[in-house]
Amino acid sequence: MIEIKNITKTYNTGAVEFQALKGVSFTIADGEFVAIMGPSGSGKSTLMHILGALDTPTSGEYFLDKHDMSTLSEDELAAIRKKKIGFVFQSFNLLPRTTVVRNVALPLMYAEVPKEQRTEKAIEALKNVGFEDVHFYHLSNQLSGGQMQRVAIARALVNDPSLILADEPTGNLDTKTGEVVLETFKRLNDKGHTVILITHERDVAEHAKRIIHIRDGVVSNEEIINH
Amino acid sequence: MKAIDVFEEIYWSLSANKVRSFLTILGIVIGIGSVISMVAIGQGAKSNIEDSIASAGSNLIIISPGAQRGVGMNVSAGRGSAQTLLQTDADEISKSVSLIKSVAPELSRRYQVTAKGKNTNTQVIGTVPAYMDVRKVEISNGNFISASQVSSFDKVAVIGPTTRDDLFGVDFQAIGQAIKINGIQFKIVGITTAKGGSGFSSPDTNIYIPLSTAQRYLAGDKYLSTISVEATDQDSMAAVQDQITSLLLMRHKISDPLQADFTVMNQADIVATASSITDTFTMLLAAIAGISLLVGGIGIMNMMLTTVTERTREIGLRKAIGADRRDISAQFLLEAVTLTFAGGIFGVMLGWVLAKLIAQFSGLTTQISFSSVLLAFGVSALIGIVFGYYPASRAAKLNPIEALRYE
Numbered sequence: 001m002i003e004i005k006n007i008t009k010t011y012n013t014g015a016v017e018f019q020a021l022k023g024v025s026f027t028i029a030d031g032e033f034v035a036i037m038g039p040s041g042s043g044k045s046t047l048m049h050i051l052g053a054l055d056t057p058t059s060g061e062y063f064l065d066k067h068d069m070s071t072l073s074e075d076e077l078a079a080i081r082k083k084k085i086g087f088v089f090q091s092f093n094l095l096p097r098t099t100v101v102r103n104v105a106l107p108l109m110y111a112e113v114p115k116e117q118r119t120e121k122a123i124e125a126l127k128n129v130g131f132e133d134v135h136f137y138h139l140s141n142q143l144s145g146g147q148m149q150r151v152a153i154a155r156a157l158v159n160d161p162s163l164i165l166a167d168e169p170t171g172n173l174d175t176k177t178g179e180v181v182l183e184t185f186k187r188l189n190d191k192g193h194t195v196i197l198i199t200h201e202r203d204v205a206e207h208a209k210r211i212i213h214i215r216d217g218v219v220s221n222e223e224i225i226n227h
Numbered sequence: 228m229k230a231i232d233v234f235e236e237i238y239w240s241l242s243a244n245k246v247r248s249f250l251t252i253l254g255i256v257i258g259i260g261s262v263i264s265m266v267a268i269g270q271g272a273k274s275n276i277e278d279s280i281a282s283a284g285s286n287l288i289i290i291s292p293g294a295q296r297g298v299g300m301n302v303s304a305g306r307g308s309a310q311t312l313l314q315t316d317a318d319e320i321s322k323s324v325s326l327i328k329s330v331a332p333e334l335s336r337r338y339q340v341t342a343k344g345k346n347t348n349t350q351v352i353g354t355v356p357a358y359m360d361v362r363k364v365e366i367s368n369g370n371f372i373s374a375s376q377v378s379s380f381d382k383v384a385v386i387g388p389t390t391r392d393d394l395f396g397v398d399f400q401a402i403g404q405a406i407k408i409n410g411i412q413f414k415i416v417g418i419t420t421a422k423g424g425s426g427f428s429s430p431d432t433n434i435y436i437p438l439s440t441a442q443r444y445l446a447g448d449k450y451l452s453t454i455s456v457e458a459t460d461q462d463s464m465a466a467v468q469d470q471i472t473s474l475l476l477m478r479h480k481i482s483d484p485l486q487a488d489f490t491v492m493n494q495a496d497i498v499a500t501a502s503s504i505t506d507t508f509t510m511l512l513a514a515i516a517g518i519s520l521l522v523g524g525i526g527i528m529n530m531m532l533t534t535v536t537e538r539t540r541e542i543g544l545r546k547a548i549g550a551d552r553r554d555i556s557a558q559f560l561l562e563a564v565t566l567t568f569a570g571g572i573f574g575v576m577l578g579w580v581l582a583k584l585i586a587q588f589s590g591l592t593t594q595i596s597f598s599s600v601l602l603a604f605g606v607s608a609l610i611g612i613v614f615g616y617y618p619a620s621r622a623a624k625l626n627p628i629e630a631l632r633y634e
Binding site: 052055078081083087093110155 | 228232236243540543546547548549550552627628631
């Protein structure tokens with residue numbers, strides 16, 4: 001459950017003060033599949049950073065599962081990310097020259113999951129995203145883009161987070177592969193995972209059940225997608 | 228993050244960059260290796276000198292002459308060249324000083340020695356039979372100088388094996404042969420056992436003749452160059468030294484001990500002086516080798532900074548999936564320490580091999596002390612911490628958002 005109330009974020013870069021978010025409020029319930037959509041410069045990346053506990057808002061309140069997130073220190077944010085958030089990035093960010101399974105198991109290492117359970121959980125996550133088991137022990141840099149992104153999704157969900165945040169997950173993929181990845185998110189959502197998709201493309205956003213439009217640092221409108 | 232996981236991550240990242248890791252370790256290996264081998268040379272020299280001093284005899288007190296300093300006179304003649312000690316001094320010491328085993332007066336000087344057309348320049352020691360006990364001289368062939376030879380001014384000589392080899396050839400049966408010392412003919416009656424030892428005062432080159440003969444035919448006077456006294460045990464050394472000093476002051480009619488015309492030294496003093504010299508020598512060698520260790524440490528820092536920059540995105544990702552600052556800094560700091568520690572291990576091996584090779588090919592004695600190995604490990608770990616700290620803290624301070632965007 002995500003609740004944000006009147007979030008603002010101001011960047012101070014020397015003399016220039018830039019307000020990226022000017023009071024954003026919304027609620028996302030558990031098990032929702034929401035797209036946050038807006039053109040570049042709309043503040044959607046800043047919003048993602050705050051939702052993903054990579055950054056704190058200048059003002060306003062953010063509750064993730066009833067925990068107040070707006071005043072945490074850097075290391076406290078890291079602990080929240082470890083337990084509650086799974087990231088999927090546009091550029092995959094897999095460890096190169098490292099096997100698929102080890103990549104997926106990486107968050108479990110920081111979560112101090114016992115070693116013998118890690119591989120098991122990683123394989124389970126990979127199966128969940130429909131990753132072909134012949135590639136489990138291939139090196140990440142030997143995979144195609146679509147395969148890499150599914151490894152990244154498996155990594156995001158391996159520790160069973162409250163929230164999966166995907167930042168332009170199809171940005172580096174062709175349309176057909178992108179479709180497969182988006183289907184993967186849909187399947188995860190059907191299984192009960194909360195997914196937030198950040199994108200500037202309407203085609204991508206329409207895979208979600210609800211779209212929150214961001215423009216110039218505020219929520220411009222919301223729409224429900226009926227599939 | 229658990230410790231075992233940190234080490235696994237380090238293993239993966241180091242083996243991903245094998246050549247770079249190897250070259251970085253090499254810097255530390257050379258540094259530690261040279262420190263170990265240089266200290267081994269210094270320690271070897273030290274133990275060598277200590278051994279040769281100890282082989283001169285145990286519980287030994289040596290009295291040497293020194294010029295008397297008159298009031299207002301600041302110049303004193305060099306020790307040993309002065310002539311203040313007499314046979315009667317030695318006799319009086321053995322008569323009235325307690326806690327001593329034996330007293331051996333001697334008159335030593337370097338002379339040209341010839342035999343069968345070959346010649347050498349060596350130390351000729353005129354002395355008495357007691358010298359054998361006091362200075363631990365052993366005879367391999369024939370006899371040492373006897374009391375009757377001393378009292379009858381016999382021209383007999385006991386020669387060291389090195390001098391024997393120099394004059395007659397290796398293992399020549401030299402007993403009964405004639406040698407000329409300073410032009411005067413002596414008959415060889417004994418050969419001493421080789422003691423080894425190196426440097427300018429190896430006992431194996433010495434020639435021993437009766438004290439009386441040396442005084443009458445070679446020196447032409449009654450003075451002594453040294454009186455060696457053996458105390459009964461280690462604990463009585465100080466008491467013996469005090470007794471000798473006051474006895475000689477009285478005999479030489481000197482009231483102020485600072486004006487003494489002789490010096491009484493015991494072995495411990497000699498060892499301490501020699502040790503302080505070799506310690507300085509060791510420090511100097513270690514300091515020079517330490518420079519290469521410092522350079523190795525800078526190599527570590529260079530590699531770690533490169534690694535942190537190269538892996539900025541990876542660090543960003545690790546932070547995004549929950550690594551906190553401690554996890555990141557531990558990983559990079561321990562990576563540096565692992566490199567230096569591995570360098571330390573191989574460095575100790577290299578140092579050991581170098582020390583052995585130096586001993587093999589240059590004839591220098593080398594001695595690897597446990598403490599220098601321990602120190603090398605300590606220093607290499609410390610270098611890892613010092614030079615790994617900055618790159619590690621830089622990695623830990625990276626902002627995850629910026630790190631993930633880094634190209």
